[in-house]
Amino acid sequence: MNSSIDPHFALVVKKDCETCRLIESILPILLGKYAGTLRVYVQDDPEFPGNVDDRIDDTQLAFSYQHDIEVVPTLIRFHDDEEVARIFGWDREQWRQFLKIPDLGESLPVFKPGCGSKTRDPGMEAILSVKYGNTGRNTRKVDIADTEDIMEACYERGWTDGLPVVPPTPVRVASMLAATHRQADEVIGDIPPDYAPCTIEKAAINAVLAGCKPEYFQVVLAAIAGALQEPFCLHGLLCTTYFSSPVIIVNGPAARKIGMNSGINAFGQGNRANATIGRSLQLLVQNVGGGRPGGIDRATLGTPGKYSFCFSEDESDSDWPSLAMDRGYQRNESVVSLFAGSGVQPVMDQQSRTPQSLARSLAASLRTVSHTKVFMQTDALLVLSPEHRRVFRQGGWSKSEVKAAIYEALLTPGAELVRGAQGIAEGALEQFGDKQLNKFREDGLHILTAGGTAGFFSAIIPGWVASGERGSQLVSQLINNN
Amino acid sequence: MSTTLLDPTSERQPATRQLNDRLTTLTGKTIGLLDISKPRGKEFLDEVEKQLGDQGARVMRYSKPTFTRVAPTELSQQISIECDAVIEGLAD
Numbered sequence: 001m002n003s004s005i006d007p008h009f010a011l012v013v014k015k016d017c018e019t020c021r022l023i024e025s026i027l028p029i030l031l032g033k034y035a036g037t038l039r040v041y042v043q044d045d046p047e048f049p050g051n052v053d054d055r056i057d058d059t060q061l062a063f064s065y066q067h068d069i070e071v072v073p074t075l076i077r078f079h080d081d082e083e084v085a086r087i088f089g090w091d092r093e094q095w096r097q098f099l100k101i102p103d104l105g106e107s108l109p110v111f112k113p114g115c116g117s118k119t120r121d122p123g124m125e126a127i128l129s130v131k132y133g134n135t136g137r138n139t140r141k142v143d144i145a146d147t148e149d150i151m152e153a154c155y156e157r158g159w160t161d162g163l164p165v166v167p168p169t170p171v172r173v174a175s176m177l178a179a180t181h182r183q184a185d186e187v188i189g190d191i192p193p194d195y196a197p198c199t200i201e202k203a204a205i206n207a208v209l210a211g212c213k214p215e216y217f218q219v220v221l222a223a224i225a226g227a228l229q230e231p232f233c234l235h236g237l238l239c240t241t242y243f244s245s246p247v248i249i250v251n252g253p254a255a256r257k258i259g260m261n262s263g264i265n266a267f268g269q270g271n272r273a274n275a276t277i278g279r280s281l282q283l284l285v286q287n288v289g290g291g292r293p294g295g296i297d298r299a300t301l302g303t304p305g306k307y308s309f310c311f312s313e314d315e316s317d318s319d320w321p322s323l324a325m326d327r328g329y330q331r332n333e334s335v336v337s338l339f340a341g342s343g344v345q346p347v348m349d350q351q352s353r354t355p356q357s358l359a360r361s362l363a364a365s366l367r368t369v370s371h372t373k374v375f376m377q378t379d380a381l382l383v384l385s386p387e388h389r390r391v392f393r394q395g396g397w398s399k400s401e402v403k404a405a406i407y408e409a410l411l412t413p414g415a416e417l418v419r420g421a422q423g424i425a426e427g428a429l430e431q432f433g434d435k436q437l438n439k440f441r442e443d444g445l446h447i448l449t450a451g452g453t454a455g456f457f458s459a460i461i462p463g464w465v466a467s468g469e470r471g472s473q474l475v476s477q478l479i480n481n482n
Numbered sequence: 483m484s485t486t487l488l489d490p491t492s493e494r495q496p497a498t499r500q501l502n503d504r505l506t507t508l509t510g511k512t513i514g515l516l517d518i519s520k521p522r523g524k525e526f527l528d529e530v531e532k533q534l535g536d537q538g539a540r541v542m543r544y545s546k547p548t549f550t551r552v553a554p555t556e557l558s559q560q561i562s563i564e565c566d567a568v569i570e571g572l573a574d
Binding site: 139140141142143144145146150153154159167168169170173191194196197198201202205206209233235236237240283287288289290466470471472 | 483484485486487488489490491492493494547548549550551552
């Protein structure tokens with residue numbers, strides 16, 4: 001048996017298919033007419049079909065993969081080694097015309113559908129693409145001896161963030177790459193601080209390391225693209241002595257489709273999509289970009305959010321615009337936003353039942369972002385819980401009214417804020433002493449909603465002390481479907 | 483037997499650059515001072531300039547727009563043309 005000659009006809013079958021067994025009886029007729037030019041490829045049992053001498057063992061599925069067989073039986077006609085037509089399943093009239101045998105299969109039923117090709121069995125696509133695909137990949141392969149502990153091997157090579165990673169086997173990476181139509185060797189951009197080119201494949205490998213499922217990959221790619229937007233200032237952010245690191249917020253149908261958590265414990269552990277999407281960006285910056293704590297990353301203290309800080313927004317209230325809508329997107333668009341966040345600052349207010357009181361309450365807490373006397377330096381996210389949002393809704397306040405009230409409550413005479421005021425050396429420059437100052441620049445406070453339905457607790461995610469054009473700004477990126 | 487993994491890193495060795503010869507004297511040399519725009523950077527570099535001047539160096543002052551981003555390429559090129567050495571620094 002050999003498959004070195006392309007036949008004029010190729011018939012692909014498997015024994016574990018009733019339709020393939022049905023047509024077994026007519027095969028001698030086909031071979032009688034097309035002797036030497038029809039090859040039969042079998043996907044499972046090399047002894048099937050028993051009445052065909054010239055059958056080819058395709059149990060390794062090479063021919064089936066190369067010819068993209070979806071259904072068995074499939075009958076392909078070639079001309080000069082190029083495929084010109086194919087039929088599949090059993091349709092008596094179709095087979096008669098295709099093979100020009102007018103009375104073929106007289107005793108057989110008129111029609112019987114085929115079965116799935118073995119190349120379509122679960123997980124086979126990734127395995128076969130690694131084995132036979134022309135993937136355009138040229139990533140270095142690292143061989144880990146079986147005597148080595150594979151998890152330790154990943155640690156020893158510096159690939160982890162301190163927690164174990166998922167070993168990036170070719171099959172796992174192929175499965176991740178199958179989630180996009182983009183080519184594996186397409187360059188997404190250059191990752192700081194080394195400005196190393198990052199291909200779709202390198203992104204896939206780090207997504208595998210992080211523990212992502214392939215269905216998260218489009219969100220990961222959007223997060224990377226967002227992080228590389230110039231206003232986000234990724235290079236400065238990863239170097240800073242301050243606490244900040246990328247916080248990823250996902251809006252739109254994609255978040256629900258992959259089961260992200262916008263409810264109970266939204267910032268915390270327990271949801272694979274939340275945990276691994278955030279983690280993949282951090283691992284990419286470390287592994288591809290070369291940004292490591294103690295190296296270029298000089299954070300004084302950092303935050304646990306540097307392992308991963310990613311969540312989706314609660315969009316259940318159709319009267320409340322989402323973060324993405326504030327940024328100009330439609331509610332039905334899937335968007336990822338990135339913010340240089342510095343941890344979580346809890347805000348408790350269990351007493352306010354009027355929007356006025358709650359807005360002042362939130363403003364009082366927002367005053368402490370980075371420092372109570374430092375104004376216009378640091379952006380912030382305000383994440384309202386459902387119970388707090390209800391206070392505003394019942395009070396008839398829109399999101400923009402909430403924001404306006406907060407800004408008004410934070411307006412402060414510069415004299416109280418200048419360096420030395422209140423016996424505190426830190427503070428605003430003397431030149432602002434006679435001005436009224438806003439805590440946040442105009443685009444410096446973003447309001448969104450998340451969290452469980454119980455709890456009069458909202459959260460501030462303070463930003464980076466270099467916010468705005470001189471540092472980092474919140475950026476948004478559409479999530480592609482290709 | 484072994485398991486194959488795909489390398490998640492950039493696979494790049496950092497470029498090995500030839501270091502310029504170190505200055506053996508400051509006398510007659512032009513030293514650039516690049517202020518990264520942190521608070522009180524000017525005060526700090528004013529003092530550095532004075533001390534360099536006392537040792538016979540000529541000093542040129544530069545600054546980059548923000549400490550959060552690398553210096554613009556043109557600035558780096560200008561410094562490399564105009565100076566024999568550069569000190570880049572901050573205060574805080």
